[in-house]
Amino acid sequence: xxxTLLSSAHSLIELTPRLQRVLGYGIPVVLGGIISIASALHIxxxxxxxxxxxxxxxxxxxLAGPLLLGGLWLARSPTHVVQTEINREDPPDRWWHKATSxxxxxxxxxxxxxxxxxxxxxxxxxxxxxxxxxxxxxHGVALADPWLLVMWGGGAGGVGxxxxxxxxxxxxxxxxxxxxxxxxxxxxVETVPIALITLDQEGEVEAWNQAAESxxxxxxxxxxxxxxxxxxxxxxxxxxxxxxxxxxxxxxxxEEAEWQRYDGSRVAVQFWASPLQDHHEHDEPxxxxxxxxxxxxxxxxxxxxxxxxxxxRQEELELLHxxxxxxxxxxxxxxxxxxxxxxxYVNDGFQELxxxxxxxxxxxxxxxxxxxxxAAEPVAEMRExxxxxxxxxxxxxxxxxxGTEFWNYVTIAPVRDETGDVIRFIGFQQDITERKENxxxxxxxxxxxxEAGHVVMITDTEGTIEYVNQAFEETxxxxxxxxxxxxTRILKSGxxxxxxxxxxxxxxxxxxxxxxxxxxxxxxxxxxxxEQTIAPITDTDGEITHFVGIESEITERRLREQRLSxxxxxxxxxxxxxxxxxxxxxxxxxxxxxxxxQQEQAAAIRNRANELLELTEHARKIRDxxxxxxxxxxxxDVNALLTGLRDEFHDEYPEAELTITTPESALVxxxxxxxxxxxxxxxxxxTHSDQTPPExxxxxxxxxxxxxxxxxxxxxxxxxxxxxxxxxxxxEMGEETPLTHSSGIGLWLIHWVAVSFGGEVxxxxxxxxxxxxxxxxxxxxx
Numbered sequence: 159x160x161x162t163l164l165s166s167a168h169s170l171i172e173l174t175p176r177l178q179r180v181l182g183y184g185i186p187v188v189l190g191g192i193i194s195i196a197s198a199l200h201i202x203x204x205x206x207x208x209x210x211x212x213x214x215x216x217x218x219x220x221l222a223g224p225l226l227l228g229g230l231w232l233a234r235s236p237t238h239v240v241q242t243e244i245n246r247e248d249p250p251d252r253w254w255h256k257a258t259s260x261x262x263x264x265x266x267x268x269x270x271x272x273x274x275x276x277x278x279x280x281x282x283x284x285x286x287x288x289x290x291x292x293x294x295x296x297h298g299v300a301l302a303d304p305w306l307l308v309m310w311g312g313g314a315g316g317v318g319x320x321x322x323x324x325x326x327x328x329x330x331x332x333x334x335x336x337x338x339x340x341x342x343x344x345x346x347v348e349t350v351p352i353a354l355i356t357l358d359q360e361g362e363v364e365a366w367n368q369a370a371e372s373x374x375x376x377x378x379x380x381x382x383x384x385x386x387x388x389x390x391x392x393x394x395x396x397x398x399x400x401x402x403x404x405x406x407x408x409x410x411x412x413e414e415a416e417w418q419r420y421d422g423s424r425v426a427v428q429f430w431a432s433p434l435q436d437h438h439e440h441d442e443p444x445x446x447x448x449x450x451x452x453x454x455x456x457x458x459x460x461x462x463x464x465x466x467x468x469x470x471r472q473e474e475l476e477l478l479h480x481x482x483x484x485x486x487x488x489x490x491x492x493x494x495x496x497x498x499x500x501x502x503y504v505n506d507g508f509q510e511l512x513x514x515x516x517x518x519x520x521x522x523x524x525x526x527x528x529x530x531x532x533a534a535e536p537v538a539e540m541r542e543x544x545x546x547x548x549x550x551x552x553x554x555x556x557x558x559x560x561g562t563e564f565w566n567y568v569t570i571a572p573v574r575d576e577t578g579d580v581i582r583f584i585g586f587q588q589d590i591t592e593r594k595e596n597x598x599x600x601x602x603x604x605x606x607x608x609e610a611g612h613v614v615m616i617t618d619t620e621g622t623i624e625y626v627n628q629a630f631e632e633t634x635x636x637x638x639x640x641x642x643x644x645x646t647r648i649l650k651s652g653x654x655x656x657x658x659x660x661x662x663x664x665x666x667x668x669x670x671x672x673x674x675x676x677x678x679x680x681x682x683x684x685x686x687x688x689e690q691t692i693a694p695i696t697d698t699d700g701e702i703t704h705f706v707g708i709e710s711e712i713t714e715r716r717l718r719e720q721r722l723s724x725x726x727x728x729x730x731x732x733x734x735x736x737x738x739x740x741x742x743x744x745x746x747x748x749x750x751x752x753x754x755x756q757q758e759q760a761a762a763i764r765n766r767a768n769e770l771l772e773l774t775e776h777a778r779k780i781r782d783x784x785x786x787x788x789x790x791x792x793x794x795d796v797n798a799l800l801t802g803l804r805d806e807f808h809d810e811y812p813e814a815e816l817t818i819t820t821p822e823s824a825l826v827x828x829x830x831x832x833x834x835x836x837x838x839x840x841x842x843x844x845t846h847s848d849q850t851p852p853e854x855x856x857x858x859x860x861x862x863x864x865x866x867x868x869x870x871x872x873x874x875x876x877x878x879x880x881x882x883x884x885x886x887x888x889x890e891m892g893e894e895t896p897l898t899h900s901s902g903i904g905l906w907l908i909h910w911v912a913v914s915f916g917g918e919v920x921x922x923x924x925x926x927x928x929x930x931x932x933x934x935x936x937x938x939x940x
Contacts, residue, residue, distance in 0.1 A: 357458045358457055361385055363385075408433070415427055415429065430460070488587035490505075514559050611629055616695075616706050675712070737770045747763075794832055803833065819857045838904050842905070852876065854875070857875070876928040877928040912933050
């Protein structure tokens with residue numbers, strides 16, 4: 159019987175796993191209960207010592223308790239076996255299948271713990287049973303004794319528990335690894351930024367991760383079991399066809415499309431689609447490569463990536479590149495990592511600005527645009543900024559390919575990498591030639607206004623001073639700082655009525671120019687007279703924004719005019735009256751004196767008085783001539799003028815031989831005062847001639863264009879003694895000094911008339927004798 163039991167215990171190891179569980183878990187329960195009861199009731203063989211019974215009973219009772227509880231636990235919570243395993247060599251669709259399979263085993267960690275209990279109970283029981291058996295054999299006790307059978311049964315149960323525990327521990331370890339892999343895959347699927355979606359053969363959604371919710375706006379509960387909701391109507395047929403290809407085993411990679419979000423907006427995506435089959439415990443791993451057709455798929459897995467931001471960035475980059483290429487300024491990029499910072503990019507604007515082509519520019523340093531007149535200061539400033547990696551802006555003169563100069567406003571900025579090192583320099587070049595010329599012209603105007611001898615001030619529409627020039631400071635005594643911000647009333651003298659100023663403001667606010675002579679007051683209280691012109695300044699819309707006032711101080715001029723007026727009155731009235739008295743008395747003396755010498759002296763007094771009377775008459779003529787303004791559009795026909803003077807000269811100078819030659823037409827920019835100058839010249843030629851008869855020739859040339867303009871010359875030639883060199887010099891220079899002055903005012907009158915019309919007077923010798931006075935007057939424009 160013992161052989162049979164040993165053989166049965168040994169055969170437990172060879173039993174199937176299911177039978178091992180039944181016997182391995184059942185025997186510990188039964189034997190554990192028997193041992194506990196037997197130990198408690200001391201019903202073992204009476205022939206044994208009490209000590210042996212106590213030891214066996216205690217050991218059996220202590221160890222049987224865990225065995226009994228373990229068997230009851232296993233009976234209440236049966237263990238299941240893992241049916242699939244994760245294989246790293248499987249394709250992704252098998253991993254997906256195993257990570258999401260709904261029929262996996264429950265946790266086997268309790269089985270692992272029970273196996274360890276069985277192992278802990280089996281080893282001591284088996285060991286004690288073996289010792290007891292050896293003890294009985296040594297004392298000749300039969301193996302068939304009841305209590306020894308119980309011990310052998312406990313040993314067999316322990317072996318069974320050990321075997322089952324080892325088996326279940328191994329399976330539990332495998333399942334723990336599976337759970338860890340599954341957990342990692344599930345986390346990966348839910349956190350990956352790519353939408354992962356599975357569809358069944360009907361196109362209905364089976365799985366929908368968080369990325370899909372984020373991209374399309376549909377929650378998982380809204381799409382599971384429903385048709386794929388993101389395909390636009392116009393693309394549905396094409397997607398269905400593609401899905402059929404996937405179900406037939408084809409893998410689709412990197413397709414681009416625009417799908418539809420929950421809110422109706424479109425999103426640019428790239429997607430991959432692959433067939434997905436169910437794999438069971440005994441299936442062979444799939445070995446199909448992407449794109450290879452299979453025997454048919456029960457599911458499709460679709461991976462979708464949102465590329466809208468990439469597309470937007472690409473469009474932004476393309477737009478930026480296009481904007482740079484088409485920018486109205488030159489744009490360059492230089493490589494800071496190479497020697498001499500060669501240019502690696504230039505836009506069309508730079509090529510148009512410089513005249514060089516891209517092939518002629520790339521690889522060169524931008525200094526090839528510099529030339530002879532390029533200033534060293536801005537070049538040095540750029541070099542220092544480049545060496546220190548700082549931005550810089552300079553204005554410098556550059557040269558185009560054809561050699562023409564242009565002013566270049568250059569801005570250079572460094573471009574750094576993630577470590578802060580400069581890797582590129584981006585440059586912007588703008589042609590500011592016109593602006594530079596305008597600046598120079600503006601500076602010239604400003605210097606001209608600042609240094610002008612006239613007072614210039616600019617006010618706003620309320621009369622508040624915003625600008626004054628240097629002449630204002632010198633004339634008024636107010637500095638620029640004191641005047642700016644003040645009203646023009648600071649110059650008010652109180653010499654003009656309120657009506658005067660009301661008319662002034664009505665005129666300029668209406669957009670007209672105001673001109674007047676008025677009295678102003680300096681800072682120190684002194685009065686001064688000015689000729690003032692005030693003009694409105696308007697913007698592009700015609701609105702008045704400022705007023706500009708120009709003043710010429712005429713205090714001294716008015717004093718001179720007053721003096722001249724008084725002197726003229728004295729000459730015309732007092733001296734003329736006195737000279738008439740002198741001349742009358744001289745004539746009376748000449749008639750009453752019998753001495754010839756005395757008569758000659760009286761005649762000299764009379765002649766000198768006549769000369770003084772003529773001088774006063776010349777002064778009257780000059781006053782009358784220049785007491786009126788010259789009209790800009792006045793014209794005079796020289797041919798008609800000389801023809802009209804012919805009869806006048808023949809009547810006045812019958813003894814003289816006069817010859818007049820004129821062109822058919824010769825219009826000049828002059829008025830009737832030109833006749834006065836011609837009369838004066840002819841009168842001088844006849845009166846001072848020492849020849850009998852006096853010969854005078856008047857010739858007018860047709861209009862002749864010269865480098866200085868178009869002119870008409872009127873020549874008065876005589877055969878007299880000629881005009882002294884001193885008087886020629888004085889008149890041609892237009893200035894007298896105490897040492898060089900004219901003996902009369904006749905030539906001055908001719909000079910003043912010519913100059914007033916924009917002309918000039920020249921004097922040269924005639925051949926063989928005499929002088930030629932030329933009056934040059936601008937020809938009238940048609």
